[in-house]
Amino acid sequence: MSVNSSDYDVIVIGSGIGGLVTATQLAAKGAKVLVLESYIIPGGSAGYFEREGYRFDVGASMIFGFGSKGTTNLLTKALAAVDMSLNTIADPVQIHYHLPNNLQLKVHYNYEKFLQELIVLFPHEAKGIPAFYDECWSIFNCLNKIELLSLEEPRYIARVFFQNPFACLGLAKYLPQNVGDIARRHLKDPVLLRFIDLECYCWSVMPASGTPAINAGMVFSDRHYGGVRYPQGGVGQIAQKLVAGLTKFGGEIQYKARVSKIVLEGKQAVGVKLTNGKEYFARRIVSNATRWDTFNKLLPSEAMPTKEVKWQHRYQKSPSFLSLHLGVSAEVLPPNAECHHVLLESWEQMEQPTGTIFVSIPTLLDPSLAPEGYHIIHTFTPSWIADWQKLTPQQYEAQKESAAANIINRLETIFPGLAQGLDFQEVGTPRTHRRFLNRVDGTYGAIPSRQLRGLLGMPFNRTAISGLYCVGDSTFPGQGLNAVAFSGISCSHRIAVDLGIAH
Incomplete structure (x- = not known):
């Protein structure tokens, strides 16, 4: 298939926020765009799932980029470009830290209040x-x-x-x-x-x-x-709104469409092939998969550019997460509890598996996500997939139950009675993240394998393969929802210029 007879201007592999932002901004400029998503809903790690009356966020619920002023409110801008908006709920405290030696601190929205609280401690x-x-x-x-x-x-x-x-x-x-x-x-x-x-x-x-x-x-x-700011209806609403904007401007999205390889014509990316054998062709291909999945799985090994080999030496996969999605009685939470908490009992354990525990309670901001009288507690901690491999199904389930019990026991220090107040529990491991998010080892992005000079080592959107671009948390500027939105806006701009529909 010649690149001159392409079906689309742009094909985007994956509907994470980086991929969707890229797709929507290009569709808004008149490009013919197709998004291919392997799962049944969009959003990737910014997606959601529902169980027994609870709507859980797959990933974190601490969201930046929804401001109303300046130029860094990238999620607001990305939605506005396709005539979409989203109601959000302001959170007056970013994080309530529970630290070693009974040190406690809240990061208030009010800057001076935060500084003064920190100065009192130091x-x-x-x-x-x-x-x-x-x-x-x-x-x-x-x-x-x-x-x-x-x-x-x-x-x-x-x-x-x-x-x-x-x-x-x-x-x-x-x-x-x-x-x-x-x-x-x-x-x-x-x-x-x-x-x-x-x-x-x-x-x-x-x-x-x-x-x-x-x-x-x-x-x-x-x-x-x-x-x-928390999106009303849950974090998954961001992806849902972006998809609505994409289709409004003539773009397409297909679900259960798993890409098995990127099709090359000579040294140029011209299309993709799905696991069912169907092929699509476009003038430009965008991978919202990780760079490891893109270059180690979707392309033949002989196509690996030297620049990518060097990048994979400089950077490594970040850990995945062990996640507990809990439904709990409202009586478990103390009065005036904050939405986001970080629990650390030893400074030396910060980077160790289960050392740092993150907690989100989004129902404190949006009660509609849980049945009346109950709250969602999403707690997660970094975890490496190696710790979950080579287990029998029985060993795997037993390890999940043991890990969950350990985390719940530790959370009892800030939420006494948590275990007795449980109404629902679901445990996700790095294997879960790998399976449902289609990310190698369940990783959540790239981290330096040695100390590097700031952002200078992070790759931008274009790759050494003509016609192929990367977007998401393993491209500049890195991890976080607003960061991948930046990556998507940057990628769409670069492609629009390359296609001659922007300058």
């Missing part, structure tokens, strides 16, 4: 604390002044630099830096530096020394600017 760092977080604000302010499009498009770079030279120079300064570089310039207390590690680990699965400063500037500041 009074000897009264100057360093605002200095550190203010420097993160300086990064965010640079980002929030410029239109965020593809950094691979020279005319865009020139235009943005001409319009905002100081913002661009500010960002260029921080591109090679990690959060640890900035933190150590301002802070000395070893426990406080451990806390900064945990602040990063919550969303990058890396301590400060491995977390790009640009990403931290976005997260550490936008939580006090656009704020953390």
Whole structure:
């Protein structure tokens, strides 16, 4: 099949948020777009599932990007491009930290309130604390002044630099830096530096020394600017709305359509083949699969570009998660409980499996997700797939039950009576994530295999294979819903320019 007789302008493999944002923005510009999704609903790790009257989020429910001002509210902008919007509920506290030695801290939407609470705990760092977080604000302010499009498009770079030279120079300064570089310039207390590690680990699965400063500037500041906002009806509504916008603008999506390979014509990607043998062809192919799935599974081994080989040496797969989706009696939760919690009992265990426990209680914001008188508690902790392999079905189920009991026991320290208040329980492992999200080892993105210089090592959307682009959490700027939305907006812009429908 010649590329000149393509069925579509663009085919997107996978309907994660990065893939859907890419597809919708291109459809809005008039491109003929097809999205192929292996599962029965869209969203990937931003999807949902329903059990016994509960609607559970597959992944995290701490959502950035729904602000109403500036340029970093990328989910708001992505939906608006296809005439869609979503009601969201503001969360006044990003995280309630429960830390070693009975240290407790809330990250309030109000920036000054958060700083003062942290300074009370570390009074000897009264100057360093605002200095550190203010420097993160300086990064965010640079980002929030410029239109965020593809950094691979020279005319865009020139235009943005001409319009905002100081913002661009500010960002260029921080591109090679990690959060640890900035933190150590301002802070000395070893426990406080451990806390900064945990602040990063919550969303990058890396301590400060491995977390790009640009990403931290976005997260550490936008939580006090656009704020953390929960989509009414659950996180899965984001993907549902994007699909509605895609079809409204003439795009298509097919479910139960698992891609088995990317079709090459010479050294150019021209189409895809499904597991049922059906083939589709397009002028451009976008993979929302991980880069490992894209280059190690969907392409022949001899097609692996040298650049990808080098990238896979610099980066490794992040861990997956052990997830507990719980329905609990409302009586379990203390008065004025916050939606999001992080529990850590030992600083040395932060990066170990089950060391850090994350908790989301989205029904505190949207009670419609659970039966009356009950709440959802979604608790999860990093977990490697190697710990769940080579087990008999009986051993697998026993290990799931043991792991769940251990986590519930630990959560009893902040939610006494949790075990007795259980109404529903479902356990997901890295194997679950691999099966339903179609991601190698159930990974949630790329992390550096050694300390790198900020974001400079992250690949952009174009690949060394002509006509093939990647989008999602293993491309610039990395993990997190707003980050993959950025990746999608960047990818759609680069492709639109390449197709001649934008500049």
